[in-house]
Amino acid sequence: MSDAPLIQxxxxxxxxKVPSGLNHAVDDVSFTIERGETxxxxxxxxxxxxxxxxxxxxLLEATDGQxxxxxxxxxxxxxxxxxxxxxxxxxxxQDPYSSLNPRLRIDQxxxxxxxxxxxxxxxxxxxxxxxxxxxxxxxxxxxxxxxPHELDGGRRQxxxxxxxxxxxxxFICCDEPVxxxxxxxxxxxxxxxxxxxxxxGLAFMFVTHDLSVVRHLSNNxxxxxxxxxxxxxxxxxxxxxxxxxYTKALLSAIPSVDxxxxxxxxxxxxxxxxxxxxxxxxxxxxxxxxxxxxxxxxQELVEESPNHFVAxxxxxxxxxx
Amino acid sequence: MSEEKIYLDIKDLEVVYSQAKKTVRAVNRVSLQLVxxxxxxxxxxxxxxxxxIAKSILRILPNPQAKVLGGQIFLDGEDLFKKSExxxxxxxGTKVAMVFQDPMTALxxxxxxxxxxxxxxxxxxxxxxxxxxxxxxxxxxxxGIPAERCSEYPHQFxxxxxxxxxxxxxxxxxxxxxxADEPTxxxxxxxxxxxxxxxxxxKKSYNTSMxxxxxxxxxxxxxxxxxxxxxxxxxxxSGSKEDVFDHTAHPYTLGLFGSLPSxxxxxxxxxxxxxxxxxxxxxxxxxxxxxxxxxxxxxxKEEIEFIKLAPGHFCRCIHSxxxxxxLRRKE
Numbered sequence: 001m002s003d004a005p006l007i008q009x010x011x012x013x014x015x016x017k018v019p020s021g022l023n024h025a026v027d028d029v030s031f032t033i034e035r036g037e038t039x040x041x042x043x044x045x046x047x048x049x050x051x052x053x054x055x056x057x058x059l060l061e062a063t064d065g066q067x068x069x070x071x072x073x074x075x076x077x078x079x080x081x082x083x084x085x086x087x088x089x090x091x092x093x094q095d096p097y098s099s100l101n102p103r104l105r106i107d108q109x110x111x112x113x114x115x116x117x118x119x120x121x122x123x124x125x126x127x128x129x130x131x132x133x134x135x136x137x138x139x140x141x142x143x144x145x146x147x148p149h150e151l152d153g154g155r156r157q158x159x160x161x162x163x164x165x166x167x168x169x170x171f172i173c174c175d176e177p178v179x180x181x182x183x184x185x186x187x188x189x190x191x192x193x194x195x196x197x198x199x200x201g202l203a204f205m206f207v208t209h210d211l212s213v214v215r216h217l218s219n220n221x222x223x224x225x226x227x228x229x230x231x232x233x234x235x236x237x238x239x240x241x242x243x244x245x246y247t248k249a250l251l252s253a254i255p256s257v258d259x260x261x262x263x264x265x266x267x268x269x270x271x272x273x274x275x276x277x278x279x280x281x282x283x284x285x286x287x288x289x290x291x292x293x294x295x296x297x298x299q300e301l302v303e304e305s306p307n308h309f310v311a312x313x314x315x316x317x318x319x320x321x
Numbered sequence: 322m323s324e325e326k327i328y329l330d331i332k333d334l335e336v337v338y339s340q341a342k343k344t345v346r347a348v349n350r351v352s353l354q355l356v357x358x359x360x361x362x363x364x365x366x367x368x369x370x371x372x373x374i375a376k377s378i379l380r381i382l383p384n385p386q387a388k389v390l391g392g393q394i395f396l397d398g399e400d401l402f403k404k405s406e407x408x409x410x411x412x413x414g415t416k417v418a419m420v421f422q423d424p425m426t427a428l429x430x431x432x433x434x435x436x437x438x439x440x441x442x443x444x445x446x447x448x449x450x451x452x453x454x455x456x457x458x459x460x461x462x463x464x465g466i467p468a469e470r471c472s473e474y475p476h477q478f479x480x481x482x483x484x485x486x487x488x489x490x491x492x493x494x495x496x497x498x499x500x501a502d503e504p505t506x507x508x509x510x511x512x513x514x515x516x517x518x519x520x521x522x523x524k525k526s527y528n529t530s531m532x533x534x535x536x537x538x539x540x541x542x543x544x545x546x547x548x549x550x551x552x553x554x555x556x557x558x559s560g561s562k563e564d565v566f567d568h569t570a571h572p573y574t575l576g577l578f579g580s581l582p583s584x585x586x587x588x589x590x591x592x593x594x595x596x597x598x599x600x601x602x603x604x605x606x607x608x609x610x611x612x613x614x615x616x617x618x619x620x621x622k623e624e625i626e627f628i629k630l631a632p633g634h635f636c637r638c639i640h641s642x643x644x645x646x647x648l649r650r651k652e
Contacts, residue, residue: 044509045480152597182366183536187580187593194590209509216582216591253514255539257581259566267518268511271479 004071005032006203007056007171012065014048014055021277025051027227028065035170036197038204040214040235042250043224044272049207050094052224053173056205057089058082087117090164094176096156100148106159107144110134113166133162137192154185161192171203179210190217211254215239223247226275226283229301233308243310243319246284282312290318328530329355329378329498334392336373336382343602347373349554350392355498360524360531362545362562364538364577366598370554371534372422375500379417380409396498415445418496422503424483428475434461434486435471441493460489464519481512485519492523499524499531505540517544538577542566550574553599553609560634570630570641572614608637616640
């Protein structure tokens, strides 16, 4: 094992051509994830958080920038090298209803990666590891011959997790794994993911719009707005002293179950604009209460305090630093 | 309490859906009361029967699959189930309006939003086209959309704006009761905050009563006066927001709170409810929650009646004192 971080992303860009121009879905994003750590990526729909996850695990081909896995550049590897890299990086998808093949039984779904990797040898060995996986994620043995439509959302998501774990990856990208589930089932799945992380030493990238979920799970948080990172900090720091106006608004918008402390909500003007052909300045400026002329210049991610990065030229003034 | 007028009174409502040879018991003897001008939060998981209750009030349950087996719904003293279909036309839209869950599918993609609001207005008022369109524009402005956008189609709006259009449509005829079915579930948090503020403001200015259907206790905390928690088609706990949030009595309600990551700040693990929601075609006898309940005993398999814990605070559990003690210990 080398000293290099498990995942390192440098200036990653992912642009899509759309009829009206170029969609800057992920624009110049950099971060690292160490072994056993969780990085939470939060932002609203359309901010590029899912695209970021998919680009890292090579479901999408990056436009520019680099992704390193254990120090090796995997941004453009092909063939057997890519297969090898993929065994270490897996994904759990958002929608447990559409991410399982309806015509494969549960055990077939879980065994598919095992068959594909050819690492596991005989049929019996594969069957056995499938059984172990099912036990690990808490799916009843009797369900192995069921089809996805016979299961509820929570169990389906467990199948998705078992499939992601099959090749003993080091890194799993969880793309909104609980947002399609009921509250009580959500908590079960989140507990399962935390247990697995402890047991197997996994690193997670947790993509979600639910801030209370990332607060619970993550070591570090990346806040994205329209393809760009606006703030990056350790979880505790982010929840106590946010520097970017967008992060502040986002945190204040979480409905709280505490009925006795009155809400101090920061109201945002307008709607999220789009990341198609963006202007060079701060993309949040149109909704920001603090916006000034200097916000129309490109914003740099600056380290305001150790490990706490923010991309706002007015952060110092706003926060009285 | 006596001077407060009860606007909506649901008594022993029972609704079933018939599927091939199976009967889904969606709503089991639900009774609810809503005071004029107040907001009731109806909380529960998928399939608990929340939407079915709302649809029963408007009598828009799918026919013939759904059947109302029993019960009565009084709106402002009038029995809705005794009304003719023609008379219901006057109730829908003018007296009771509904905001549907998914703004992406609740609008007609082939009509401009102005025309869609106009349709509601013309159906219930004697507007001509120009007057109607002007009023439709005004409605859009109330929900924070420029009136010029009347002539645009739903696909030209974002999710949050579509939801506002749906709210504008629901409010077009100044309904006395608004049924909001998960109005913010499909929206992002910052937009959700905007829509909740909007609903609260509009409610105040029109003195509309509201039933807010949601599974998000945070949303309830911010908008509701009273709360009813529903599980497997039965109300398991009801009371004022303060009763239910501060003196939570039913183990299921406790479980819902324990499942929230936001409520567990500083704790490593969440405290979810074990097991899965029951199969509605085959509900367990007695309290439907006992197979998942940590306090369940043999008595729970018998039918459990509402127990009055405090004025206005009811709970359908014989072990609520135990659950309550456990909560206190944790604190």
